[in-house]
Amino acid sequence: MARIAVPKKKAVSELDQMLAEDAARFFHDPTGFTRYAYPWGESDGPLGAYPGPDDWQVEVMDYIGQQTRTAKTAIRVAISSGHGSGKALENNELVLTPQGWRRMGDLRLGDQVMAVDGTPTSVVGVYPQGERELYRVTLDDGCSVVVDGDHLWQTTTRSERKHGKAAGVRTTREIMNSLTFPNGPVQGLNHCIPTCGAIQHPEAVVPLDPYLLGFWLGDGCRASIGRVPEGKMEPLQACGGVLPPKASTSKPYLFYATVKNAKEKLSALGLFEKRSWEKFIPSCYLHASVEQRVALLQGLLDTDGTVGKTGAITFDSASEALADGVAELVRSLGGVARRGGRQGRIDGVDKRWGYRVFVALPMGVVPFRIEHKRRLYAPVWGHKNRDRVSRRFIASVEREGVGQATCIRVAHPSHLFVVKDHIVTHNSALASYLVNWFMTTRPDCAVVATANTKTQLQTKLWRELALWHKRSLFEPWFQWMATSLRAIEAPETWVANAIPWSVNNPEAFAGLHGQYVMVIFDEACHDDQTDVLTDQGWKRFADLDGTELLFTMDPDTGHCFYERPTRLYKAPYKGELWEYARRGANFCVTPNHKMLEQRYSPKYNGKPNYTRWGLTPINELTGTDFYVPKGVASREELSIDTFTIPAYKGKRKQWAKLVVPMDDWMVFLGWYFSEGHLTYSRGNIDTVCITQKVSAPLAKLRKLVDAWGCNTKLYEYDPNTVLSIRHAGLAAYLHALGRGCLVKRLPAEIRKASQGQQELFLRAFCEGDGYYKSPERMILYTSNAGLADDLQEVALLAGFNSTVRTRRLAGKVAKFTTHSATSTVDGYVVSVADRVQPRANIRRKHIQKVAYEGVVYCAEVPSHHTLLTRRQGVSVWSGNSAVDDIIWETMEGAMTTAGYTPIWVVQGNPTRSSGGFYRCFHDPKSPWKTFQVDSRTARMTNKAQLQEWIERWGADSNFARVRIYGEFPTVGDLQFIPSPDVDRAMANKAVPLDSDYLVLGVDIARKGLDTSVIIPRSSNRVLKPRVFRITDTMMLAATIAEVIDELHPDTTFVDGNGVGAGVVDRLRQLGYDVIDVLGQSKPLDERYYNKRAECYGGVKNWLRGDVQLPKDEELREELVGLEYDLRKDRILLEDKDDIRERIGRSPDKADALALTFAEPINAVRMRRTDTAIRRVASHRAGRDWRAV
16 A cells, blocks of 8 residues: 655645545545545535446446456556437426427427427427526527526537637537637637527418518507608508508608508507507517518518618617517527617607617518618628627526426437527546546556547546546645646656647657556558459548448358448558469458468369368468469349339420330440440430441441330441430430540449349440450450449459459550541550459469558458459459557557556547457457446436437447447548558659649638648649748738739639638639638538538549649648548548647648639539630630649
8 A cells, every 4th residue: 555645735734634544545446536535415516416426437446446456467448438418408498389489398299399490390309307507598699598507509619710610519517618718808709609590480360461560560650650751651552551641741751651450450469559668579470481570570670770881780669578579580580689778768758768679680681671771781791790790609607506407309400499589509537537546546656648639638538637636635635737737745756647649759658667657548451552342343442431331252152242341440551561463363461461262182082172261361371372262153133124214304305214124224335335425416415326337236236225215316427337316314314424435434233233234234345345355255445444443343243254454555646547646545454254263373482572661451341251352453352350550559568567557548439440449349369358338327428318319310320339339330440531542643644634624722821830822723633732921911812813813724712711711802802703612611512511521522532533643742641641530420521720730730732722622613614604704715725834
């Protein structure tokens, strides 16, 4: 037992001496320490509702305590856990429903409430939370709501708005602790919440036209509406309900109007006898349709509303109830309304107070009908102040006491609903217990808390440690700092440090050798030229993202099928690879890679005898040749007799759907993909043409197509014959597969067809663009690399052997009878053998050991651990193996102090099915004691939220596995852009520059060390980046303008976030047509979470083609180092600040390249006017940016 040293003070108190004696008793008992040190069950404390730590936490701590008594080596504990949080409202808070406001405590299962977009949604769960500590959250417009401390809010902080980041989800307590930020001499409001959409109520039956009622509320009294200028009378008369106006006798330019049946209608609304300071908006109008509420608001603002030069709208009234009603009306339309104070005394003798409402409305809502007010308002719709005034900020969070609270769950996809005043609402404790126990009971100890990123470490793990440190009885013994916890007794040697891990400091754990050490970590293979066959075609291992099914085989039966991988591996590797590169097989693997192999044994009964297929590491196959399997003996087949081409509606004609025999469709597709193209007629693609020198095959094909009911003609020219098929529906379907020989790809129905149907396709293709080298071998030609991959895949699925090789044709001149032509691309030869060779003989003497430094990859499928791989165009069946992470190797080195028992605790959400954390749980020889925590069994989680997640994402989804069950996902890999694709593009020197278009991407610097970068890109090449360190916005805009004048691009995409907005504005002032891109805006492709991710997705797809990047190591590092995650099942890239931490700079060059993919070039051109197109064309006529 260690002696606990009391921290040095002027005088040691009796309490400190008692604490020291008690702490010594807990040297081997972290559970007892945790129960002793924290105020569990104290009614006036933060842990009043909890009797102690969770059962699973006790189980972990008991294990660690027992191991400290007996263990001779490092104590290793790994914990995979889900998480959960809650969102409860006080029972008396009002929630908006289609019938009006209802108390939170009165809501029942199946009731309807209004969602964030203004539509009704069902309540699918009601969960009373009992007594909770409540807080009043007040917004800057005066609205407030009472919620509990765990209530979830969707907010953007000042930092997120400044850097264009997405909104985050935070609890009430988190918001209270970060309510403001320094803003000069005052504190600025930090958290902004979204406004709700226009509430969608049905049309209401009302006695008065809404515009007329609004007009009367502003300028009416009893039955009349008086003193109305002539310009206001026209919209009033247009709505009906008033008698013809009469001019005033004393002021002929003013008019009076009388409401028809005024007494009856206004009395029904309770308004007839009301004076100006008593008026209000009846409830039936506040819950009317959007159109009716807009009309009501227009009547009110046409009379008592004003619009200023900046677009600010104000409404003034003598009635406080009417002012409140206008504010609610504006908020129900998705706007923001702020009540001002009393504006002075009005109404003459009565000297009534006036009330003012400041109004900001969403785009598209026109608040006026009177012409001169509309003219004033319309020009300022896009004013820069609109965004600022249309936000709602959280102004204060104050404790309200204890009360009954209820949590509800709604069916809307956003899971957000609207409460009073149209406000939209939406487990690191164990590590804290252990760190505080370890630091308190072990003098001169060393503790390291780490995570993958600085953000994760500071905002999650270290923040939680700080929270529990402050709750501990021993808090006065230690000094808490931003990155360390130090004992006052010995601050240099008795310390816990927060150290983020990155590639720049893998040695963060080296040197942790001492008597008492604790580490808290929050949480084989092919070379990079190997492909694997998936249900989406051939893919590089580096391109696998977990959405694919991999092609696998049962070695005993030869039956092949697709299966989802359970693990993806990727790791840096430096050492020997074993390479075999022959005509029959080609692979390059790590020495421990498992090969699917069999060996020859002497003949038995006069026949060859082979061992069973097995998985054996290649370095164990010494001294003997062996065989690897090839081809596809059998697979699952679908019985498809017919294929349907969808109906198509053209500009002048409706084309009915075509139902064709599947065999005939395979033959047709073979001819189309080898010799077919599409042509225009009257501006539309409606004709399919197939060209061939020999007319006989086309005549046979014409007969086949005529049976479909298509209009065909056969034209004979010298030397070619052309079959023309006019059918817009057929042409539209083929157009979607790619227009042009370099972009066409095979459709899915060919992969799903039977082996016999696939053979029909291949033989038809061979007739069009190939030949028979022998009766057993077809040779197919194409200039499309993607199509060559597709052809090989279909050949393998059809049961043939197939290889692909490249013909170096780019730049070569081909001579024809009448002319010569220079090829701009390489060609590809697909060999299809008519007879399956079941195995390839691997001779040991041909295996070469090659030095390699780079990344190695692999994947694991659960059933048979086999994959169909391809390298340099040659396919072979292979096994799979694992790799280690450098961080885990480094940490292992820190656990080797002889004579001591350091403690290593790893915890977190199991987000990846690879790496060291995964192996802790799945390696049979792992020395780790593992614990899996289901959040549904933990005491401090909100069970309603967890159930909502399960129903939203699915009980079998990766989200539920990771976030709730604490299980590992089925697959995981963080790198977004594959390294081989980037390296290939940078090494590619033979790409002819396509002058079809040129675009510029401009990334604007935000911080002092960042640079502004301009990257020009054509359709197949990126030109040299231009880098500037210019901080002045005007000078930077002028520099960009000079580059635009020099290159005359089709368009220029500029990062419009933050400082970039000023650059965009200046360029537009100078007359340049630039497009600003907001990284957090909504993407066009729903697979991506935001526009930034979509832009990088464009880079990733572009790099798969025959393209060229400049040799720039900074650009390479920025592209291949980019990682991603999934949020709401959509791709979200890591934050730029995290990238800056890892590589030491902002990814400015990669961002500039990504911006060039912000919009498809065709979409850009369609947006331009004819004048702009002619101007660009005239610029391009005299340029030659190929040499830039």
